[in-house]
Amino acid sequence: MSTFMPRTVASLALALVLAACGGAGESTNETANEAAPAKGGEEGAGGGHADEGKVTLSADQIAAAGIQLGRPTLGGSGTIELPATIEGDPQGTQVVSAAIGGRVVSLTRNLGQSVGRGQTIAVIESREAAQLKGEVEASRARLALANSNLAREQRLFAQRVSPEQDLIAARTAATEARIAYQQAQSQVSAAGGGGGGLNRLGIVAPIGGQVIARPVVLGQTVAADAELYRIANLGRVSLALNLKPEDAGRVKPGNTVMVRAPGREASARISFVSPALDPQTRQVPVIATLDNRGGQWRVGEPVTASVQLSGTGGAANAAILVPTTAVQTVEGKSVVFVRTATGFQATPVTLGDAAGATVIVRSGLTGREQIATTGSFTLKAEIGKGEAAHED
Template sequence: MKTILTGGVLPFGLALLLAACGSSSEGGNETAGNETSAGAEAGGNEAAHADEGAVTLSADQITAAGVQIGRPLTGGAGTIELPATIEGDPQGTQVVSAAIGGRVVALTRNLGQSVGRGQTIAVIESREAAQLKGEVEASRARLALANSNLSREQRLFAQRVSPEQDLIAARTAAIEARIAYRQAQSQVSAAGGGGGGLNRLGIVAPIGGQVIARPVVLGQTVAADSELYRIANLSRVSLALNLRPEDAGRVKPGNIVTVTAPGRQASARISFVSPALDPQTRQVPVIATLDNGGGQWRVGEPVTAAVQLSGSGGSNAVRVPTTAVQTVEGKSVVFVRTAKGFQSTPVTLGDAAGDTVIIRSGLTGQEQIATTGSFTLKAELGKGEAAHED
């Protein structure tokens, strides 16, 4: 009985042991299965994260889509584009006015014609002109008489015939007559001069240049200080701009302005930034100087001006075409070329620079990017994300 009892217990214990081992083995297999599943899921998430923002395209597909590839530009500064007007250089524009009232009897220059400094360009007939010229003639005669008396008194004083007091009086009279003559000459000179007659005064050009305005006609009676001509030296012209106060703070004298008109382009330089706002426009008047030696720019012509902003770029600034930038999920991105296609790269934009924009961060300038056709890549990216969500 004892032997039989012992033999019965051993199989039962072995069964329990085997059951425990089996349970442990099944638990281990279950744990291992869970770990494998978790690892696969994690790997899938990493792969999905790695593919986020990627657009897979072959070289043939890129060509067919019309996507062009290039490198970012380096250097340059941000600009503001705004309309502007060509004006005469304030330092080279002169209004020619009538110093006396009278009738215009001659106008020797028409609009657009050239004139040299000192040339007679108008003649005014006036009683005042006759009075001025008459005073010159009278003072000249008085001066001649005073000089003659002085010579006679000097001779008589040398012969001890006339006292020194008479000589001093004659000398004083001669000096006064000379002053009166010069004063009369100055009055005529201030009014004009010449003119071809006692009652006529010629008006001369104070500077050389071109006639850009002539508001009077022959035979017209004009008052003193009436404008007869406007002459401009158009070898240099000015560019009139109006900037917002926040933009004007980034524009300084010496900054470059690119001036563009149909078929023409040139560079001007800022010469004046007003310290005060215009009371009408509430903007800041700015003047740039533009070389016009070739005569290609006309006063009053509307143009487009791209004004360089200070402190917005530099020799290391990275710029890309505006066509290379897209907005994805509210962020500005540039599509960078990869081995499999393109990767959308978030960037921080700076100031515009003509048809380019400065990249403050996100690119080094050494990448190859999609310069045109980036909208197509954005559409492909949207398709890929939609398929991934499904």
């Protein structure tokens, strides 16, 4: 996380600084004089060595070595940065499919073109379409005949020529014919409707928007339920995120997400936090909604998202962030060098996600410590030098 410096060079630089420090020096950032000067005796007042992660340095030596001090950022909320993908709004995206199998004889829209709700965008030609439309015509004729018989029976009953039971039978037949006609119309409507000839059905757009997919070509024979188009209302898009469970617990609907891509930046809002882990990634799916009326974001585009984390009550649960330059790896563990009365103590920490030039510390710090924000690699090198001396 910090700038690379060979251990031998760093150790030599610190040794020269420690040897040259005879007078007072000024510390940078927060003053190092808050801590007591190094003890004398076996540790030595003018030098330092590592003892179980300890580095003994005086305030003057710290200042002369260019080690800067600071405190972790502690607040009710923090942010994490992670990759994300722009997706169509699930509530504004719809697949247009063929309800019957047949041959595609017309496609009226291409990729990227706009379409209005209810517009015919494809025509399917098939024998099934002919059967559906034929049933509509037949049921219409039966309904007309049933209505004619009912009118005649009503006249005869009024003239006391026909018995009432004939009138009831005619009324029942007319009702059944009307139901059959409505059912046939519904079947054609469910399959599409229109389309011109008796053997053709038109497929209409269920929503208005833009065509973002068209997997078929003109003249292709398709099966029932085959996808013809995918239409999306891109005035609003979604951001697909995957968070670690411990981070998802601090994300709520309404939290802000800053979305960045080369030359663009916008603000989104968390709209959904899944209550279950994804079985494959073992992470929590999260969806944010992003205004796209300007058309600057494209479906499938990779972006960087900075997610705002919510505090969960009190400073103990607040986000603790330290500069990435403050973190080193010692014996396979991440450590931060905490200022002590006699120098520094390498304190093991558990890290979370990076947030720009900082990283979240999940455990190991309280947020009130004074730490080495820069120059931590020099302290790490001093620990290594001390360990080598003990081995000798």
